[in-house]
Amino acid sequence: MTSVTSISTLIPGNASAMPTSSARTVMQLTDVSVFYGAYEAVRGTTMPIREHQITAMIGPSGCGKSTVLRSLNRMNDLINGARIQGTITFHDQDLYAPNVDPIQVRRRIGMVFQKPNPFPKSIYENVAYGLRINGIKDNLDGRVEKALRDAALWDEVKGKLNTSGLALSGGQQQRLCIARAIAVQPEVILMDEPCSALDPIATGKIEDLMHELSRTFTIVIVTHNMQQAARVSHYTAFFTAEVDDKQVRHGRLVEFNDTGRIFTNPNDKRTEDYITGRFG
Amino acid sequence: MTQQPNPALAMSSKARSRIADRTFWAICLIAGIAVLAILGLILGSLISQSMPAFREAGLDMFTNTRWVPNDPDADGPAGPIYGLLAFAYGTVVVSIIALIFAVPVSLGIALFLTELAPRRVRGTVVTFIDLLASVPSVVFGLWGVLVVAPALVPVYQWLHGTLGGIPVLGRLFGEAASGRNFMTAGIILALMIVPIITSISREVFDTVPDSDKQAAWALGATRWEMIKGSVLPHSFGGVVGAIMLGLGRAMGETILVALVMGSAVQITPNLFAGGYALPGAIVNLFGESSGTFTAVLMVMGVVLFVMTVLINLLARVIVRRAEVRMKGATA
Structure with missing residues (x-):
């Protein structure tokens, strides 16, 4: 019998992932659709992002979870023809209002990518880059060290800060990217499948790190790995790909809820099918 | 079955x-x-x-600045003097001037094309740059000597008047007797090498992975900060290579430089004075040379050859060191 509850036994003791019910809403998506040109890639997404919580977005390929993630710090602006409908607010301010500068948005809402992408510069310069472009010049050494410590990388690199960031292992590179993102003290960190290029040990380190970071930052993570979502997140949004009457494939948010609830007692049949492996 | x-x-x-x-x-x-x-x-x-x-002539060729291959009036030195230093100087100065003008312009165009220009503009500009590359250098030379050189004389005179009084710098901006000088040759040469540096740099900038650019964008970089953080470090080696190819063409360019720079064998800091470069000397003097004189022209060829090889080796060292610093020992 493949009951929904049997999946939950795969989840390591994750008491820390209990959502804090009093958490404030930092970002709010209301009826958000993302378009690429005339193509509506994701339709009608409404969900909150809560402060100091980890929100996971899961779902099959092509369900639009990365697209939604990238609309949260206006990275989609860089794609020709991309636009959104609906509203995304950050501290009750419309992120897409005409007077909002996307560069300022990205300075407050950072991002970590699927493939570790350190700059071809030294470890130190990788972390200092964000500080420099933000005009922060005082105590650069201290800030770089703190970011590397907070990213659980300091002990491994403290003796070789001047060597290239690209000489590190994949897992170390990804933690360097996290250090680079948190150095500028954003409020929200978006993570787009941050562990999909890493081995299980490196993945474990990043997951532990995410727990630590959620005390200071709000985290949104897109993942293909359902166990990962179950292990690290407080809230989970399940997206799926649907085909409408006109045979147009598009992504849709099926269910948003506490992670425990999604993985043990989902409201929607499609969620249940997906997490029990009956999706198809 | x-x-x-x-x-x-x-x-x-x-x-x-x-x-x-x-x-x-x-x-x-x-x-x-x-x-x-x-x-x-x-x-x-x-x-x-x-x-x-x-x-x-011996090693005197490499140390002597005087060039007296024959002496029709018989009022000079007893024998011919084959000092090559002035020609090497001419080649070096004119190439440096060309690079000073060509590199910023080329990199600017290449960055504009890869990072800023809309697709349609991009195609048009690329076509024009390729056209520029296909203009024969003798045409550049004629245009330089007939149009650009006379037009620049007032500019040179103004520069001399304005900057000539400054102690050290002033010596570079001396009297401009005519428009045929190091500066004009360098400028026209720059126009000739802009297309090659541009098109190679453009291809190099195009290879910068999108993920590297996104990393900068996601930190709240402006476009220029993104270029400085992601595009330039990533393409350093390739850009140096592009510049070296341009420099190689500049140093070897014969007819353009010979036409625009004139044929004054002299070593002078004055950029508005005429000069003579190695390739131009070879082509101008070969027809009337014989015996030792011909052999001296061959030495000019060797000097040019060695200069280009040394510059390429130097560029390799620079690139190698930068790559190790930026990308780790594996690069």
Whole structure:
């Protein structure tokens, strides 16, 4: 019998992932659709992002979870023809209002990518880059060290800060990217499948790190790995790909809820099918 | 039931592919050896042809600034003086000027094309740059000497008037007797090498992975900060290579420089004075040369050859060190 509850036994003791019910809403998506040109890639997404919580977005390929993630710090602006409908607010301010500068948005809402992408510069310069472009010049050494410590990388690199960031292992590179993102003290960190290029040990380190970071930052993570979502997140949004009457494939948010609830007692049949492996 | 393949046929086809493989290998090997052989032959014959000059004029050629190959009035030195320093100086100065103008312009165009220009503009500009590249250098030279040089004389005079009084710098901006000088030659040469530096830099900038650019964007970088953080460090080696190719063309350029710079054999800090470069001297003087004189022209060829090789080696060292610093020892 493949009951929904049997999946939950795969989840390591994750008491820390209990959502804090009093958490404030930092970002709010209301009826958000993302378009690429005339193509509506994701339709009608409404969900909150809560402060100091980890929100996971899961779902099959092509369900639009990365697209939604990238609309949260206006990275989609860089794609020709991309636009959104609906509203995304950050501290009750419309992120897409005409007077909002996307560069300022990205300075407050950072991002970590699927493939570790350190700059071809030294470890130190990788972390200092964000500080420099933000005009922060005082105590650069201290800030770089703190970011590397907070990213659980300091002990491994403290003796070789001047060597290239690209000489590190994949897992170390990804933690360097996290250090680079948190150095500028954003409020929200978006993570787009941050562990999909890493081995299980490196993945474990990043997951532990995410727990630590959620005390200071709000985290949104897109993942293909359902166990990962179950292990690290407080809230989970399940997206799926649907085909409408006109045979147009598009992504849709099926269910948003506490992670425990999604993985043990989902409201929607499609969620249940997906997490029990009956999706198809 | 499917028919079993004939084992003999299978074997013969394998043998045939092996022959093809070996032929391919041999062709590649020959091509590779040919490159080395041609280079060796050129260098070898240059040196052997220049031996008479070394015997007669000796190393004086590399230290003497005077150039008196023949003396029709018989009022000068007893024998010919073959000092090559002034020609080497002319080549170096005109190439440096060309790079100073060409590099910023080329990198600017390349960045504009890869990072800023809309797709349609991009295609048009690329076409025009390719057209510029296909203009024969003698046309550049004629245009330089007939149009640009006279037009620039007032500019040079103004610069001399404004900057000429400054102690050290002023010596660079001396009196401009005519428009045919180091500066004009350098500027026209720059126009000639802009297309090559631009098109190679553009291809290099295009290879910067999107993920690297996104990393900068996601930190709240402006476009320029993104270029400085992601695009430039990533393309350093390739850009140096592009500049070196441009420099190589500038140093070897003959007819353009000969036309625009004139033929004054002198070493002077004044950029508005005429000069003479190695390739121009070879082509201008070869027709009327004989004996030792011809051998001296061969030495000019050797000097040019050695200069380009040294510059390329230097560029390799620079790139290698930068890559190790930026990308780790594996690069």
